[in-house]
Amino acid sequence: MREEKLGQLLSELAKRSAEPVRPGLAEDIKQRIPQHLPLYRAGRDTINIIIDLRINKLAAAAVIILTLLLFANFLGGKDSNGLYQDSKLVAKYLLSGQITQGPDVAAAMLKYKYLTEQGKDVAFYGDIINPQDSNAILMQWRLSDGRFRVMFNDLREKTVSPAELIKLQTRMLQGKAR
Amino acid sequence: MERRLDSLAEQLKKGDPQAASELVDTYYEGIYLYMRRLGHNQQTSEDLTQESFMRAWQHTEQLQNNSALNGWLYRIAGNASRQYWRKHKGRNAVSIEGFEIPHGQDSEDEKLALQEQLSRLSSAVAKLPLKLRDVVVLHYMQHLSIAEAAEATGVRKGTFKSRLNRALKTLRKEFG
Numbered sequence: 087m088r089e090e091k092l093g094q095l096l097s098e099l100a101k102r103s104a105e106p107v108r109p110g111l112a113e114d115i116k117q118r119i120p121q122h123l124p125l126y127r128a129g130r131d132t133i134n135i136i137i138d139l140r141i142n143k144l145a146a147a148a149v150i151i152l153t154l155l156l157f158a159n160f161l162g163g164k165d166s167n168g169l170y171q172d173s174k175l176v177a178k179y180l181l182s183g184q185i186t187q188g189p190d191v192a193a194a195m196l197k198y199k200y201l202t203e204q205g206k207d208v209a210f211y212g213d214i215i216n217p218q219d220s221n222a223i224l225m226q227w228r229l230s231d232g233r234f235r236v237m238f239n240d241l242r243e244k245t246v247s248p249a250e251l252i253k254l255q256t257r258m259l260q261g262k263a264r
Numbered sequence: 265m266e267r268r269l270d271s272l273a274e275q276l277k278k279g280d281p282q283a284a285s286e287l288v289d290t291y292y293e294g295i296y297l298y299m300r301r302l303g304h305n306q307q308t309s310e311d312l313t314q315e316s317f318m319r320a321w322q323h324t325e326q327l328q329n330n331s332a333l334n335g336w337l338y339r340i341a342g343n344a345s346r347q348y349w350r351k352h353k354g355r356n357a358v359s360i361e362g363f364e365i366p367h368g369q370d371s372e373d374e375k376l377a378l379q380e381q382l383s384r385l386s387s388a389v390a391k392l393p394l395k396l397r398d399v400v401v402l403h404y405m406q407h408l409s410i411a412e413a414a415e416a417t418g419v420r421k422g423t424f425k426s427r428l429n430r431a432l433k434t435l436r437k438e439f440g
Contacts, residue, residue: 099382100405112292115317123279
């Protein structure tokens with residue numbers, strides 16, 4: 087088959103296989119837009135370089151913690167509880183050997199910080215969950231419509247009703263007790 | 265369209281959250297389909313699409329050239345996909361199934377033949393090595409220009425073209 091014909095067929099494949107995207111996806115993504123997009127910062131750039139170079143994950147995590155501490159100090163150190171929670175999250179991942187990708191941890195921490203800065207009442211379970219359980223709830227917060235948004239240990243997110251949340255929490259606590 | 269993307273890139277660099285929202289509206293379907301065409305299942309594609317945008321907002325300082333918005337975003341998305349495959353080495357690529365063949369003047373036989381051709385081609389694309397699959401998807405299915413797709417894969421245009429040739433050669437062999 088000639089290259090041109092193959093190219094045409096690939097374009098046809100793209101056209102015919104364009105499956106519909108879940109309608110709520112764009113809104114889910116928009117919910118995660120930070121109030122202020124981060125501009126160039128030396129500390130964050132350091133993290134990116136480390137992640138891009140894919141150096142030792144423990145070293146990368148240590149630098150992430152250090153950078154967070156430096157930022158918190160630099161910004162006045164008022165959010166000591168949030169910082170404590172962030173450090174616990176990373177420390178927990180580190181100690182359990184669950185830290186897999188720098189960006190994952192950084193994304194969870196950014197999310198947590200963003201939500202608390204937005205004044206959301208975030209319940210954080212990073213220090214009590216079983217790190218092996220990818221379905222454990224890492225954090226949860228209430229939405230304006232009365233439902234809850236849940237972030238799982240593997241960073242998946244889902245909107246659930248109060249009844250579903252109780253089920254998830256029960257399952258998580260049962261798993262922990264076992 | 266090009267001017268709108270230029271202004272969008274400019275606003276993103278200034279840290280405007282409204283531009284971040286516009287970026288989502290403009291690209292979320294494209295990035296989701298890019299993930300699906302790279303062989304991720306629906307749930308993973310959604311997760312990786314979300315992650316790509318989150319990473320994009322953290323990397324606006326890397327958006328140096330306004331006209332490179334496509335290449336910049338697809339590069340971030342491609343990195344997210346590659347990291348996923350590295351993390352889940354045992355997983356196989358899944359090809360999209362079910363093709364929309366519109367009712368037209370073609371006979372039933374012609375429609376069936378086209379459906380079969382597309383199905384075989386889809387499997388052949390899914391079997392390509394990751395690097396080759398990426399170039400085919402970016403150029404032929406996401407319709408990025410050679411320059412944009414080369415930017416997205418982080419290689420020179422010449423290297424990209426040579427990968428594309430290799431990919432087409434492999435597909436021709438598989439596809440007959």
